[in-house]
Amino acid sequence: MKNIFYNDDKKVRNGWWILIFIALVAATRPIYKPIKEGLSHLGFTEQMLEPVSFLLLLLVTWICIKIRKESLSDVGFGFSPRWFKHFFGGTIAGITMMLATVALVYLVGGVSFELDPQRSLQVLSYGFYLFLLGSLFEEILHRGFVFQRLIDGIGIWGAQLLIAFLFTFGHWGNPGMEGSTQIFSSIDLFLGSIILGLAYIKTHSLALPIGIHLGWNWMQGNVLGFGVTGHEQAGWFKPVFQGMQEWVSGGEFGPEASIFSVVVSIAGLVILLRWKGTVKRKQNTQETIAEATATS
Incomplete structure (x- = not known):
């Protein structure tokens, strides 16, 4: 009889790891509010408390990888000059993609711009801070431990498609998601998830997807003043x-x-598919990376 807990290599199956991760995330929800309230009583401001959600998710990820006897670098947080190079490069790429999109809208007469009377460097810097935290949270959630277990379990494109559907569906409750807006935004969110997943696969790091996500949202919201997935932003x-x-x-x-x-x-997506990537091969990821680069 096939062992439902262990694979042929006598390792816990990826599906169980995903369930463990989900259970740990669920366990952190009841303590989220008490932690924030306790820190508030100690003098922490609302701005200082913004990272709590990300830090709890990082804690859950750290627990899972420690049980597996791995490190944060194995999940894509291997901080190094290479990591920061990918992060800043991704941020520039995200900004460039947003500027290209808006330039096309502008050229067909769909939008014009005026300076926001409430503009300030504080808006730009604080917005960057919030979008950085949002990108860290979303990327460790969607391209982190669970995504990587799915790759090991059902392959690259099975994982990509599943996460892309979940990523897209997760935005359906956003303001304005109806009619043609829902159609085109859903297509774009789906493609965006594939791009961010491929950015991880090509580098075996979360730096590039975090940077792309950050640059896209920050330029869209706090610089150009557009709504970001339906949420109004000061720009x-x-x-x-x-x-x-x-x-x-x-x-x-x-x-x-x-x-x-x-x-x-x-x-x-085409550019990223053609890019050879910079991943450093490891024994347990060699076949995965070979499959990814074969699409280039």
Whole structure:
């Protein structure tokens, strides 16, 4: 009879690791509010408490990898000059993709810009801080331990498709997700998840996907002033829409609901597929990386 707990290598099956991770995440939810309240009483400000969600998720990840006798570098947090090079490169790539999307919307007359009267360097810096934390949280959740166990269990593209569906579905409750906005934003979110997953696969690091995610959102929201997946943002600029349909301009939801965002995402995906990557091979990931680079 096939052992439901262990694979042929006498290791715990990936499905059980995913269940352990989910159980630990669920266990942290009841302590989230008490931790924040306790730290508030100690004088921590709301800004200082913003990282709590990410830190709890990082703690769960750390527990899982310690049980597996691994380190944070195995899950993609191997801080090094190479890691930061990928992070900053990814941030520039995310900014560039957003600028390309908005440039196309601008060129067809879908939007113009004026300076936001409330603009400030504080808005830019604090927005960068919040989007950094959001990117850290979302990438360790969607491209971290669970994603990596799925790759080991069902292969690269099985993991990619499953996480992309979950990533897209997770945004369906956002403001404005209806009609053409829901169609084009869902396509773009799906493609975005594939891009971020491939960024991890090509580097075996979370630095590149975190950077791309951060650059995309920060430029979209706190610099250009668009909504980010339906959530209004204060920016340096203020977009003025010219009455075109939302599938062209993205509207209040943000450029992610524009067909031009889909075009730019497809172009970014093609470039990433053709890139050979910089991953350092390990015994337990050699076949995975070989499969990824075979698509290049």
